[in-house]
Amino acid sequence: MDGSPSMPSRDDLSISTAEAFRVSRICLLHIHFRRVIARSFHWRVFQFERFNSLCNGFVQVGRYSDLSNRTGAFELPKGSGRKWTVERDLNQLKECREDPTDGFEVIRIVGKNPFLWHDHWPVKDYAKVFECLVLVDEIAEEAEKVVYKIRELGSKARRKTDVLEKNETLKDSSSQLTPFVAVHMRIEKDWMIHCKKLEQRSNTSQICSSKEEIVERVGHIGGLGYHTVVYVAVADSLLEDPSILSGWKEGLLPFEKKKLGVWDIYKKYPYLIKSAIDYEVCLRADAFVGNSFSTFSNLIVLERTQRMIRMGVTRSCGVDVRWPSYAYNILGEAGGPQKWFTDMSGSSLQAISYGSNNISC
Numbered sequence: 001m002d003g004s005p006s007m008p009s010r011d012d013l014s015i016s017t018a019e020a021f022r023v024s025r026i027c028l029l030h031i032h033f034r035r036v037i038a039r040s041f042h043w044r045v046f047q048f049e050r051f052n053s054l055c056n057g058f059v060q061v062g063r064y065s066d067l068s069n070r071t072g073a074f075e076l077p078k079g080s081g082r083k084w085t086v087e088r089d090l091n092q093l094k095e096c097r098e099d100p101t102d103g104f105e106v107i108r109i110v111g112k113n114p115f116l117w118h119d120h121w122p123v124k125d126y127a128k129v130f131e132c133l134v135l136v137d138e139i140a141e142e143a144e145k146v147v148y149k150i151r152e153l154g155s156k157a158r159r160k161t162d163v164l165e166k167n168e169t170l171k172d173s174s175s176q177l178t179p180f181v182a183v184h185m186r187i188e189k190d191w192m193i194h195c196k197k198l199e200q201r202s203n204t205s206q207i208c209s210s211k212e213e214i215v216e217r218v219g220h221i222g223g224l225g226y227h228t229v230v231y232v233a234v235a236d237s238l239l240e241d242p243s244i245l246s247g248w249k250e251g252l253l254p255f256e257k258k259k260l261g262v263w264d265i266y267k268k269y270p271y272l273i274k275s276a277i278d279y280e281v282c283l284r285a286d287a288f289v290g291n292s293f294s295t296f297s298n299l300i301v302l303e304r305t306q307r308m309i310r311m312g313v314t315r316s317c318g319v320d321v322r323w324p325s326y327a328y329n330i331l332g333e334a335g336g337p338q339k340w341f342t343d344m345s346g347s348s349l350q351a352i353s354y355g356s357n358n359i360s361c
Helices: 017-028 048-054 084-098 125-130 138-164 188-202 213-221 263-265 271-284 295-310 351-354
Strands: 074-079 107-110 180-184 227-234 253-257 285-288 325-331 337-339
Touching: 048 107, 074 084, 074 325, 107 263, 138 180, 138 227, 138 253, 138 263, 138 271, 180 213, 180 295, 213 285, 213 325, 227 271, 271 285, 271 295, 285 295, 295 325, 295 351
Parallel strands: 074 107, 180 227, 180 285, 227 253, 285 325
Antiparallel strands: 325 337
16 A cells, blocks of 8 residues: 555655654555555655665655556544554554555545654664655755854864964864854744643643753853854744844854855745754754754754764763763753753654653763
């Protein structure tokens, strides 16, 4: 059976790396149906053939245009995702493998906030999908331009200081890997309303963080050198707010898209593509700081954790590691943010999909 949550047109193919969790939910359906999935998989963002090559034997995606019969669709009702138990999900999957459902080539997922069977997958299986997602050259090159600009500004600031202090001209080192920190700052009005309600329901105070709290905790991260650039990944609505760049610890150099001088790169793309570029920039940062209740932050930490595991690193507690990640909404050592390392042994995606203040390092 081939599945699709809708009957997409060519114009309905936009998907960002930040939305990869949505793709993976669809893709994991393949494990049960053992067939190709027709899904809006945007060739402008991810390399389609590369995905199928890397995930061969695990999951494959197909193009909607390749379907032989697009006239009918089986409508599959799903709820909010929180009310579906393992047993109920499994029963629904078994029903979908039988006639007459199996005669359809398209599945349309319907309902309020429709989700697939994502919460019950082990984290390791879920993470496998991300290893197959490779950005197209255009988007990867745009992200590289942003990263280069960040490191270049850090190098210039350091050279300027060295010249003033040593009274000598240093060789051009703009190509050197000057470290930077990426901070996914969630302080938008709609987010603050949502997280306050979530704190009340969860009886916790470790979800929302003000700008001042984020800035203070980032300033207490150990090992940040003088003139470390802080790239502040924020929603476009906050780009005109000068306060997000104020109050940072002396020696830290905060930049957002406009001050960095890369707004021309972002503004030519729709919102989801901007998110994909920001996602890639955060992945490449030497240190990443996010919110453990943000799916965007969770996915970045998941990929960064995978990267460290491939290098033989199995934890970040009490040790200096390359590519560390932190959760600013949870207080860690010495007044800084809590170190964050995705628990790859997790039996479900509850923490990644909905967030948690019980994170490991």
